[in-house]
Amino acid sequence: MTVPLHRLAKTIRSKNAGAHHYTFDIIFDSRERYEKVMATGAITREKVAALYGVPVERIEAFVPYPPGNAIKITMRRAVSSGDVGDSDVYGAQQYAPLLDIPIPWEEPL
Numbered sequence: 001m002t003v004p005l006h007r008l009a010k011t012i013r014s015k016n017a018g019a020h021h022y023t024f025d026i027i028f029d030s031r032e033r034y035e036k037v038m039a040t041g042a043i044t045r046e047k048v049a050a051l052y053g054v055p056v057e058r059i060e061a062f063v064p065y066p067p068g069n070a071i072k073i074t075m076r077r078a079v080s081s082g083d084v085g086d087s088d089v090y091g092a093q094q095y096a097p098l099l100d101i102p103i104p105w106e107e108p109l
Contacts, residue, residue: 002102007109008037014095017074019081021060022091024048024073024098034069042103048073051097 006012010029017023026043028034037043045062049055052075061074079085088094 001104001106003105003109004099005037005043005101005103006099008033008103008105012095012098014091014093016081016091020077022075022077022094024071024075024095026071026073026098028069031066031069034066036105036107037103038064038071040104042101043071045073047101048075048098051101054078 005026008028009026011025011027014022014024028037045059046056048062049059052058054075058076059073060076061072063072064070065072077086077091081091082089
């Protein structure tokens with residue numbers, strides 16, 4: 001059985017990290033849940049790149065952060081913030097594809 005990531009994470013968000021990058025935060029409300037999700041291997045740099053349809057090189061940072069029960073991901077933007085063709089100046093709408101990452105999960109929620 002799998003559960004979508006948004007059912008397991010407390011917060012999933014995105015924002016600009018300067019004019020040329022997005023940053024994504026996936027934050028869990030407990031160390032136990034964070035560790036269980038990380039142990040599944042369902043969230044990796046390669047999987048995030050595939051989800052966004054970008055080369056893995058565009059995922060410039062993939063940082064598990066156990067003290068914060070979080071994962072921080074930084075992705076280079078295709079179009080700089082505010083440039084012609086930019087559809088999200090603040091980068092606040094870019095997290096949506098992460099919401100439904102299937103996480104193998106056998107426990108009740």
